Amino acid sequence: MKFLVTGHAGFIGSHVAIQLLERGDEVVGLDNLNPYYDVRLKQARLDRLTSYAGFTHCQLDLEDNEGVAELFRAHKPDKAIHLAAQAGVRYSLENPRSYIDSNVIGFLNILEGCRHNGVKHLVYASSSSVYGANENAPFSVHHNVDHPLSLYAASKKSNEMMAHTYSHLFRIPVTGLRFFTVYGPWGRPDMALFLFTKAILEGRPIDVFNRGEMQRDFTFVDDIVDGVIACADNVAQVNEDWSGAAPDPGTSGVAPYKVYNIGNSQPVQLMKYIEVLEQCLGKTAEKNMLPMQPGDVPATWADVSDLKNDVGYQPSTTVETGVARFVEWYRDFYKL
Numbered sequence: 001m002k003f004l005v006t007g008h009a010g011f012i013g014s015h016v017a018i019q020l021l022e023r024g025d026e027v028v029g030l031d032n033l034n035p036y037y038d039v040r041l042k043q044a045r046l047d048r049l050t051s052y053a054g055f056t057h058c059q060l061d062l063e064d065n066e067g068v069a070e071l072f073r074a075h076k077p078d079k080a081i082h083l084a085a086q087a088g089v090r091y092s093l094e095n096p097r098s099y100i101d102s103n104v105i106g107f108l109n110i111l112e113g114c115r116h117n118g119v120k121h122l123v124y125a126s127s128s129s130v131y132g133a134n135e136n137a138p139f140s141v142h143h144n145v146d147h148p149l150s151l152y153a154a155s156k157k158s159n160e161m162m163a164h165t166y167s168h169l170f171r172i173p174v175t176g177l178r179f180f181t182v183y184g185p186w187g188r189p190d191m192a193l194f195l196f197t198k199a200i201l202e203g204r205p206i207d208v209f210n211r212g213e214m215q216r217d218f219t220f221v222d223d224i225v226d227g228v229i230a231c232a233d234n235v236a237q238v239n240e241d242w243s244g245a246a247p248d249p250g251t252s253g254v255a256p257y258k259v260y261n262i263g264n265s266q267p268v269q270l271m272k273y274i275e276v277l278e279q280c281l282g283k284t285a286e287k288n289m290l291p292m293q294p295g296d297v298p299a300t301w302a303d304v305s306d307l308k309n310d311v312g313y314q315p316s317t318t319v320e321t322g323v324a325r326f327v328e329w330y331r332d333f334y335k336l
């Protein structure tokens with residue numbers, strides 16, 4: 001099977017690409033290696049992929065419609081896993097345009113590529129942030145998600161709607177995955193675990209938002225990768241029991257369309273997460289207790305029952321194990 005994996009120099013994309021290559025699939029990667037965070041880390045992730053014979057690297061902007069169309073024509077992937085995006089809630093207040101360019105225009109180019117090249121299944125990254133102001137926990141794909149709190153969340157919600165439209169009009173099977181705070185080796189420098197680890201090792205205080213009154217459904221990257229690949233293998237179908245009179249948001253009766261939560265389904269208090277990190281590092285953090293950040297939400301918690309039922313998803317990594325794995329990688333990578 002030939003997969004297009006976008007965002008292969010990114011955190012989740014690099015792990016997904018390796019797993020596909022390891023099982024013998026071909027991977028064509030699209031990434032622009034942009035400088036949103038340290039490009040050396042992206043390059044190091046990419047270097048891990050280039051040793052596989054089945055891997056092809058294409059450095060390209062998602063918003064380059066001609067370039068993306070040409071990539072699809074030239075490589076004719078069987079399936080696509082679209083993970084490239086401008087990520088991050090907080091940065092979407094500073095640089096809103098990059099979210100529209102990469103996440104909305106870029107997503108249209110991916111949909112067009114799938115439409116014109118007979119792609120058999122598109123799996124794409126959505127986000128837990130689409131739940132926005134919804135406080136009905138655990139978050140379910142059958143809940144309404146019409147109240148995003150950041151442009152990042154709004155861009156991911158638009159992806160789900162654009163995917164439904166293309167899936168309906170052009171019969172492209174599509175699966176959207178709402179990721180819940182992914183962490184682990186090769187993680188992102190703009191996310192809490194990386195920021196905390198770096199600050200603690202450098203003897204600087206860490207910023208703790210909402211004065212620590214936060215809860216996250218932290219999900220280890222290996223569990224995410226298993227779920228992403230299981231979804232890619234399980235092509236989305238029309239829900240024959242769906243009714244337009246009482247439309248279920250997670251499926252469709254008029255398109256081969258699915259949306260899933262992909263989380264650990266065991267939310268952890270932020271202060272507990274920090275405590276686990278302190279134990280792994282053998283150092284206590286000096287904590288800067290700060291108010292809630294605009295655009296952020298106090299708690300996330302995934303209901304993953306659909307993903308369990310449909311593809312046998314079974315996350316198994318505790319935060320104790322996962323944080324230790326991250327710290328081990330961090331110390332090794334940065335020689336600390």
Ligand SMILES: NC(=O)c1ccc[n+]([C@@H]2O[C@H](COP(=O)([O-])OP(=O)(O)OC[C@H]3O[C@@H](n4cnc5c(N)ncnc54)[C@H](O)[C@@H]3O)[C@@H](O)[C@H]2O)c1
Pocket residue numbers: 006007008009010011012013030031032033034042060061062063082083084085086087088101102106125126127128178179180181182183188
């Ligand atoms: N990590 C998480 O906790 C999390 C949570 C929810 C959703 N997501 C989503 O999962 C996906 C992967 O996230 P990640 O954590 O691996 O992020 P990442 O930033 O590490 O990876 C994204 C990759 O996409 C590339 N990219 C960005 N814009 C591009 C563009 N316009 N053209 C080409 N390439 C571009 C980047 O260079 C990067 O390598 C993203 O869609 C993100 O929004 C991640």
